[in-house]
Amino acid sequence: MAALATEGVYSLGRGRFVEAATYEGVEKVSGVVVTPEDLEIHIVARYPLPSPIPEIAENIRERVAPEAGGRKTTVIVDDLEVAVDEGL
Amino acid sequence: MRVFNRVFMIVLFAGLFVLGVYTVVFAFDLFDYRLESLPITNLANGLQDFVGNVEDGGLSVTTQALLVLLAILGLLWFISELRPSAPRRVRMGKGTYVTRSVVQDQVATVAEEVPDVLGSSVNVKARRSPGAQVGLEARVRRGEELGTIKSNLQSTVRERLSAKGLPVSKLNVKLVEADPRQTKTRVQ
Numbered sequence: 001m002a003a004l005a006t007e008g009v010y011s012l013g014r015g016r017f018v019e020a021a022t023y024e025g026v027e028k029v030s031g032v033v034v035t036p037e038d039l040e041i042h043i044v045a046r047y048p049l050p051s052p053i054p055e056i057a058e059n060i061r062e063r064v065a066p067e068a069g070g071r072k073t074t075v076i077v078d079d080l081e082v083a084v085d086e087g088l
Numbered sequence: 089m090r091v092f093n094r095v096f097m098i099v100l101f102a103g104l105f106v107l108g109v110y111t112v113v114f115a116f117d118l119f120d121y122r123l124e125s126l127p128i129t130n131l132a133n134g135l136q137d138f139v140g141n142v143e144d145g146g147l148s149v150t151t152q153a154l155l156v157l158l159a160i161l162g163l164l165w166f167i168s169e170l171r172p173s174a175p176r177r178v179r180m181g182k183g184t185y186v187t188r189s190v191v192q193d194q195v196a197t198v199a200e201e202v203p204d205v206l207g208s209s210v211n212v213k214a215r216r217s218p219g220a221q222v223g224l225e226a227r228v229r230r231g232e233e234l235g236t237i238k239s240n241l242q243s244t245v246r247e248r249l250s251a252k253g254l255p256v257s258k259l260n261v262k263l264v265e266a267d268p269r270q271t272k273t274r275v276q
Contacts, residue, residue, distance in 0.1 A: 016187050017176060045190075052253025057184040076177060077186040080193065 002063040003032075003041050008049055008056040013042030013078030020076075039064070039071040047080040090173075174213065178220040180255055188212040191220045191254055198248045204228050204237045206271035219257025227266035234263050 003009060012031025014020060020042040021030045033040035041060060045053065057075035064073060114123045141147050147155075177185040191212045199208040211223040224245065228237055242261050249256050 016189070049252055052251065053186060054181050054184055054253040056253075057180070061183070072183065074183045074185065077184075077190055079187065080190055 002067060003043060003060045006056065006060045006063055008046050008051060009060065010044045010046040010081040010083065013044050013076065015042055016078055020078075034071070037071060039068050039073045040076060041073065042076045042078050044079045044081050045077050047082045049080075053077055172216075175216060176214060178212070178214045178255075179216075179218045180253065181218055186254065188214055188220070191222065191249075191256075194249060194252065194254055195222055195224055195245055195256075198245050199224055199226055199241060202226075202237075202241050202244055204232055205241065206266060206268055215257060217257065219255035221258040221260075222256050223260045223262070225262045225264055227264050227271050229268060230265045232265075234265075238263055 004012060014030055019030070020033050020040065021028050022032050022034045023029075031042045033042075041064065043056075043060070045056060049056070057077075060075050061073045113119060113121050114126065117123075141151075177187055178191055180186055189212075192210045195210045195212070196208050199205050199210070205226045205228060207227040209225045211225075213221040213223075215221055222245075224241070226237075226241060228234070238261050241263075242259055245259060245261075246256060
């Protein structure tokens, strides 16, 4: 949710080569891969970009840091999506 | 390399399977095939002669060249196996990656916004170091000033991608003169 609320994030990605998801019991969270040491966040960025991608990635890292529990956070931009209101 | 390895292993296993079938057939004298009928004696003699020649240093120049070639091939194969495979995603910086298709789409969009470009095709390769290796083929009208278009295209793509934070470490631009009737865009 913290990643989704970041400006420039259109949605969470699903991964391009393998499905990016975390399973816990019967629940599945798409777009986030959590391992004991790492946290991988897949996003679809909103186009036109409100700020350069590294800046969006840094904002996401900052927002998720309190929940990351010290894990190394990697942000992966899976795709760009033109927002409906942009009319491009 | 993965495809080559797969093909090699398939051929190897198919060969071993066929050899296994033959071994069973000959071992149990099935279908009138007998072990004694095999030219194993000739093979064994040939092998003995070859090993004897290696020991005496009496190999022919062709055989020596063939053995050296085999050794070099084996070494090259070994080295290529040790090389790590190319990454799938483009590294942007500290802990940020972007898929190749994103870079590809952005380069194509920027290139096609350049007035002289009628169409483009983009090939993006990820590297171990930050930044993508981009190969851009742009189609332009015949008789245009290619040098100017190329430098303009290069600077525009680099500038626009850098503004979006998409790093391009290597950009190869190739201009192809094309008939506007066969390109994506006829007029810019």
